[in-house]
Amino acid sequence: MSTSRYRASVRKANIVVLGATGAVGTVFLRVLEERKFPVARLRLCASPRSVGRRLRVFSQEVPVEATTPAVFEGADIAFISVSGDISRQWAPVAMRAGALVIDDSSAYRMEPQVPLVVPEVNAGDLAHHRGLVSIPNCSTTQMVMALYPLHRANPIQRVIVDTFQSVSGTGSRAQQELTEQSRAVLAGDAAVSRVYPHQIAFNVLPHIEGFLENGYTKEEWKMVEETRKIMHAPELAVSATCVRVPVYVSHSEAVHVEFQDPMSPQEARSLLAAFPGVTVVDDPSGSRYPLAWEAAGKDDVFVGRIRQDASHPRGLALWVVADNLRKGAALNAIQIAEEVLKRDLLLSRTAR
Ligand SMILES: NC(=O)c1ccc[n+]([C@@H]2O[C@H](COP(=O)([O-])OP(=O)(O)OC[C@H]3O[C@@H](n4cnc5c(N)ncnc54)[C@H](OP(=O)(O)O)[C@@H]3O)[C@@H](O)[C@H]2O)c1
Known part of the structure; x- marks a missing residue:
């Protein structure tokens, strides 16, 4: 399916991981590799404390960058695994840059227009996303x-x-x-x-x-x-x-x-x-x-x-x-992204 609301099929996605050094972020990078997620370009961000660290992903050393608006330019998907207040700061920036935000925090979960998704249960709710999907609390x-x-x-x-x-x-x-x-x-x-x-x-x-x-x-x-x-x-x-x-x-x-x-x-x-x-x-x-x-x-x-x-x-x-850290967070987020790509649900820039 490809209508004006959605981008034509994206086979490999440009990805930003915000919170890449955290408990969830660390497992996230491992699961990304295990599931051979189709990544075109990967950018990793965290707090200023971690800038300059290098994290091994897909057999490469990827630098941890400062979180800035420029990081999200050209991103298809932004995985955000930081606290709710930091998510509220950066999720709108990532969305404005054209990325689908998949957010681990509690910041947006109960907003009516935000799908809260466990793919095995309610993947159908992804069809209504407006650029941001929340994952539930791990419990x-x-x-x-x-x-x-x-x-x-x-x-x-x-x-x-x-x-x-x-x-x-x-x-x-x-x-x-x-x-x-x-x-x-x-x-x-x-x-x-x-x-x-x-x-x-x-x-x-x-x-x-x-x-x-x-x-x-x-x-x-x-x-x-x-x-x-x-x-x-x-x-x-x-x-x-x-x-x-x-x-x-x-x-x-x-x-x-x-x-x-x-x-x-x-x-x-x-x-x-x-x-x-x-x-x-x-x-x-x-x-x-x-x-x-x-x-x-x-x-x-x-x-x-x-x-x-x-x-x-x-x-x-x-x-x-x-x-x-897996089904409760990182794995569920990646499964959501897999469903979005499979169903061609990345929004076109004009649909935002
Ligand atoms: N842990 C779970 O089982 C689980 C399950 C579901 C959802 N979640 C949610 O996932 C989110 C992350 O949880 P976590 O357990 O991974 O926490 P964590 O281990 O404390 O990691 C927090 C991450 O946020 C980064 N960060 C902190 N301040 C920042 C800033 N000012 N700008 C940019 N990045 C910043 C940290 O970078 P530094 O390393 O540089 O400090 C780190 O990468 C939370 O919202 C949590 O509620 C967690």
Whole structure:
């Protein structure tokens, strides 16, 4: 398809990665290589601290540049993996330069005209983009990957989720903090907390992002709102408790689901196993279930411990684990770009 709204087929894209040195950016460059993403020209940007560093991508040393308007000139796609306020500064600049922005931050996710996309679930929403697509919060992405194949077969009415989120979800500084605090505690020294309000080493924090007036945290409320938006289910009842745990990579989630009609664990296993990007690991007798350690570095979302919810006749309980830096961020962003290229959805300059 190629109309005046869209550019003629782009087979190799000029790409800018803003935040290339961060926790997500680092994995992003690896996934770009693994998937042999069709790159014509690659430019990498970060904060002034990183300018001059060279990052190895596609067997080449690519310099990290200062983030300036000139960097985005001629770009087809700008992948933005920085904080929300920095994204708000640069996303409009990239769009004005003609790039499609794929944004990892929370800055634009809930704006009505911005598609919030997990390609396996709602790639169709990409057709409505106006130059910017958001990816969801990492804890939301892996949950909707597990919910959607079930929801399609038997509408979900209510979800209760408790998360166990790794420190890489906060970024590279939090990963360093866990290492430093662990060393300090094991050496009998006091742990110094800079990133989190409390020590994370050997601890569990029921507090991710700031608190809202309703008592939930922002992270928990993202899971409510983003899940409804991605699944096109505005009435879906969702309640989340988000917890930070001393794990480097992969988020784990205990999810309780109430359906319109009863669903057996075996039917859920079959639906999940048939869904792209989901692997069922569910053999309790052999102590086989999804583990954060095993999911790290893998692309799929892993689901196990699938059982009848003893507290509800139409309920199931699930355990869902995924690498937050891959499917939760970098991989999902690249999959969006792949869909955009496949569907010829890069906007023409006049359509902006
Ligand atoms: N981590 C996850 O699992 C995850 C999942 C989904 C979405 N996200 C979102 O992805 C974004 C990035 O997260 P992250 O975990 O990768 O964070 P991070 O490790 O802290 O990395 C932040 C990146 O932003 C760059 N940066 C900082 N200040 C800048 C500036 N003034 N101008 C240009 N670049 C600047 C940093 O460059 P320097 O290295 O030079 O400081 C670094 O490349 C966030 O919005 C986060 O919410 C993260």
